[in-house]
Amino acid sequence: xxxIIFVLISLIGLICPIIFAGSQDAGDAAxxxxxxxxxxxxxxxxxxxxxxxDASASYWNPAGLAxxxxxxxxxxxxxxxxLVTGIQNENIAFAWPFKLDYNYEDLNAAIGxxxxxxxxxxxxxxxxxxxxxxEDFSTRDMAYLLSCGVNGLIQNTDLGITFKIxxxxxxxxxxxGFGADxxxxxxxxxxxxxxxxxxILQAKIKLKETSDSIPRKxxxxxxxxxxxxxTFSMGLDLIKNRxxxxxxxxxxxxxxxxSLRGGYTTDSNxxxxxxxxxxxxxxxNYSYARHEELENSHRVSFSIRx
Numbered sequence: 264x265x266x267i268i269f270v271l272i273s274l275i276g277l278i279c280p281i282i283f284a285g286s287q288d289a290g291d292a293a294x295x296x297x298x299x300x301x302x303x304x305x306x307x308x309x310x311x312x313x314x315x316x317d318a319s320a321s322y323w324n325p326a327g328l329a330x331x332x333x334x335x336x337x338x339x340x341x342x343x344x345x346l347v348t349g350i351q352n353e354n355i356a357f358a359w360p361f362k363l364d365y366n367y368e369d370l371n372a373a374i375g376x377x378x379x380x381x382x383x384x385x386x387x388x389x390x391x392x393x394x395x396x397x398e399d400f401s402t403r404d405m406a407y408l409l410s411c412g413v414n415g416l417i418q419n420t421d422l423g424i425t426f427k428i429x430x431x432x433x434x435x436x437x438x439x440g441f442g443a444d445x446x447x448x449x450x451x452x453x454x455x456x457x458x459x460x461x462x463i464l465q466a467k468i469k470l471k472e473t474s475d476s477i478p479r480k481x482x483x484x485x486x487x488x489x490x491x492x493x494t495f496s497m498g499l500d501l502i503k504n505r506x507x508x509x510x511x512x513x514x515x516x517x518x519x520x521x522s523l524r525g526g527y528t529t530d531s532n533x534x535x536x537x538x539x540x541x542x543x544x545x546x547x548n549y550s551y552a553r554h555e556e557l558e559n560s561h562r563v564s565f566s567i568r569x
Contacts, residue, residue: 293404293406293429293466293477295352295379295406296379296406297530297531298341298352299322300322300354300379301319301323301356301564302339302537302548302564303524303548303564304323304512305535305537305550305562306512306525306537306538306539306550306551307494307496307510307512307513307525307526307537308510308511308512308525308526308527309510309512309526309530310486310496310498310510310512310526311323311324311484311496311498311510312446312459312498313455313456313485313486314455314457314484314486315328315330315448315457316330317331317566318331318336318337318357318377318566319354319356320358320375320423321408321410321425323459324446324447324448324457324484325375325410325411325423325424325425325444325446325459326412326414326420326421326446326448327412327446327457328360328373328410328423329372329373329412329422330414331360331373333360333568333569334357334359335356335357335566336356336357336567337354337565338355339355340352340353340562340563341353341354341561342561344560349386350381350382351382352379352380354378356376356377356378357375358373360372361373361374365415372412373411373413374410375408375409375411375425376408376409378408379406381402381403382401382402382404385401386400386401388400402431402432402433403431403432404429404431404432405431406428406430407427408426409426410423410424410425410426411424419450420447420449420450421447421448421449422445422447423445423447423448424443425443425446426441426442427444428440429441429442429468431470433470438470440466441466442464442466443462443464444460444461444462445459445463446459447459453488453489453490454485454486454487454488455485455486456483457483457485458482458483458484459481459483461480462479462480465478478502479503480501482500483498483501484497484510485497485498491516491519492515492516493515494512495512495513496510496513497509497510497512498511507529509528510528511528512524512525512526512527513526519541520541521540522537522538523538524536524539524550525537531552532554532555533553533554534552535551535553536552537549537550544568545565546566546568547563547564547566549561549562549563550562
């Protein structure tokens with residue numbers, strides 16, 4: 264069984280880029296969701312599909328929730344792109360692990376709840392003739408994610424699902440839609456292989472006369488970990504008729520208190536770096552990203568496990 268799963272995941276990683284990769288990269292509906300959750304993950308270049316071991320797993324790979332053994336609350340603040348003003352982005356995440364009785368055996372399971380908020384203020388208004396109206400307007404975007412992850416149903420494999428409600432408001436126009444992701448995480452020795460079908464249920468958002476659907480994505484990832492010391496992770500995001508998105512990240516644990524991180528993502532063409540400080544149940548993370556055109560992004564998060 265292990266060899267079969269390993270071969271299947273390897274074939275997916277080799278074949279899917281040929282099928283899905285495109286030569287263009289159009290805009291997406293609900294683009295605010297591309298920013299990401301978890302400062303740790305962002306410091307590692309978004310290479311988190313095969314890791315997903317904190318409360319942000321609802322966003323990256325819901326199967327990863329099954330790895331948690333303590334309740335966790337996470338708050339993240341994001342200040343993106345120093346050359347752009349008026350952008351605000353915050354996330355909160357909560358995960359609650361528990362035991363699930365299945366055929367008289369206890370399985371590890373967890374539920375997760377995430378809220379993603381984004382806004383842009385000070386957008387200049389123009390008429391259809393491209394004349395300034397003299398009026399500024401704003402956008403307000405929200406996403407609510409409810410997830411469940413479980414392990415033990417398939418040997419060495421975690422499974423998970425995320426349900427989403429996404430709302431967007433631009434000027435006086437607003438709408439909402441529903442989406443869903445499914446994910447898996449396979450463990451083999453010090454390796455982990457992640458696979459996520461994101462937006463398998465596509466949220467459709469209609470603003471004024473324009474209606475858009477969030478495109479389906481196939482996300483794959485592999486991570487190698489030396490426990491309590493080092494992690495190397497890679498990931499691919501595959502979208503039909505779009506450019507392939509690649510992620511790579513590393514994490515080095517200096518001590519029980521301090522972690523160093525770095526990475527690169529073609530999703531936003533950012534070089535990333537990060538620091539983590541952990542003391543007992545508390546954790547503070549910081550990440551920095553350098554965009555080739557929009558310059559610097561700074562992200563900070565606070566987590567508590569209990």
